[in-house]
Amino acid sequence: MKKASIIMMLGSLLLLGLFVFPLWNIELGAPQYPEPLGLDIYINGIQGQNEFDIQNIDGLNHYIGMKTLPKPEDMWEFSVFPLVIGGMVALGVLFGMLGYLDKVSYKWFFGWFVLMSVLGILGMYDFNAWMIDYGTNLDPKAIMKLANPDGTPMSYKPPLLGHQKMLNFDAYSYPRLGAYMLFLGMILTLVAGYLGFKKPDAA
Template structure:
């Protein structure tokens, strides 16, 4: 269990990368923008990939009636997410230490992974709802009012994951460094569970 406990601790600590690196990235490319515009989404706010990217994106969105990109204090998520991540890091380290000292079952490693997975799914659900509102709740007095072929108002929701064509923009939405660190960290906690289970079964057969 000692090795499993150490891996559990390392996996949990990797989540601290979310306080330094972006969780997600959305890039917008178009012929008039040789250098794509982009936004990096952190757990505590949104920043432009380059200095004036958010300003330029807001300027474009104004013509079609989209809201401005929210500031950190305009979304409750940016106040709550850092606390949730820090709480999960502390919980994971405590579980790892107790596992290292053989005070708890390896099953707690899996319990942490399941809880983190549920929180991650809820976070992605919330993020997708924000994208829907961001891309479809348009100002009726916008300068440009574009319709789909069937006559319904066009929406501009960026993809949650992957690539999508919005007007003449190529929009790509993918995890960033923080997101990959979180994925690796969660995978390590599964490795810790597997090692703990293997050790426990080996002792049971002796």
């Protein structure tokens, strides 16, 4: 199971890209902004796509009563997520090493994949819940109070994935390089489990 074990370790190590590259990006485009405003979301914080993007977005949000963008110390996720990813990398490498030494079977590789999938789903759920709160929990004393045609307060939640029109802004939300490295790493661990299953002695 040596080949499968090496692939398992490589797949797990790809998750380290999340410590360097953004996981997600939200971009806001409007006629008054020739260059769109953007946010790069990392597992340990949020950075502006350009130098003054966070300042400009917070300025816009102030008028409609949205909260300022959180700093790393404002959200427990930015402290916990790096620990989770680091732990999963270490666990994946450990399983790969033990598999290489014939101490564990391919089932451990599948187990890692399932656990990482569950954590990923929980992470996306948490991210979406944060955006719902961010876009709907507005300051009642805001300068601008906009409503939908039916009279309900307007929501400014960005899309979790894809495009959405918000007033005169086009909001785009898509994964970035860190997410692609995560996805590729998980696919490799799935391949490792499959190879171990098909050829437990030779893989």
